[in-house]
Amino acid sequence: MADRYVWRDGCFRDRATGEPMTVPDGPLAIPQMTPVMPEYTSPIDGRTITTRHERREDLKRNNCVEAGDFKSPTGGKIRNKAFAAKRGLQVSEEFR
Structure with a gap:
C-alpha cells in the first residue's frame, strides 16, 4: 500500500510516523489540469x-473524425483553377 501523508506543521508528514515527507531527486x-471545453452546438x-x-460520442455517432487529423493531399498548394479564381487566389x- 502506498504511503499516506497528512498536512501538519507546515509540511506533509507520514501519517503513521509523523516524519516529514521526503522529496525524490529529479523533476x-x-x-496537469485540462481547461474546461466551451459548450457548443453540434453542426x-x-x-x-x-x-x-x-x-467523442458525437463524432462516433455521426461517423466523423477531427478535421485536424488529415493532411492536405497537395501540401496546402492550390491546384484547382476554379477554386482559386472564386477566392481570388493563384494556382500553385x-x-x-
Whole structure:
C-alpha cells in the first residue's frame, strides 16, 4: 500500500510516523489540469456538446473524425483553377 501523508506543521508528514515527507531527486511529477471545453452546438445534429466525452460520442455517432487529423493531399498548394479564381487566389506553380 502506498504511503499516506497528512498536512501538519507546515509540511506533509507520514501519517503513521509523523516524519516529514521526503522529496525524490529529479523533476517532480505534478498534476496537469485540462481547461474546461466551451459548450457548443453540434453542426451535424444540433445537440449541445458540453464535455470531451460528449464530443467523442458525437463524432462516433455521426461517423466523423477531427478535421485536424488529415493532411492536405497537395501540401496546402492550390491546384484547382476554379477554386482559386472564386477566392481570388493563384494556382500553385507546379499545378499550372
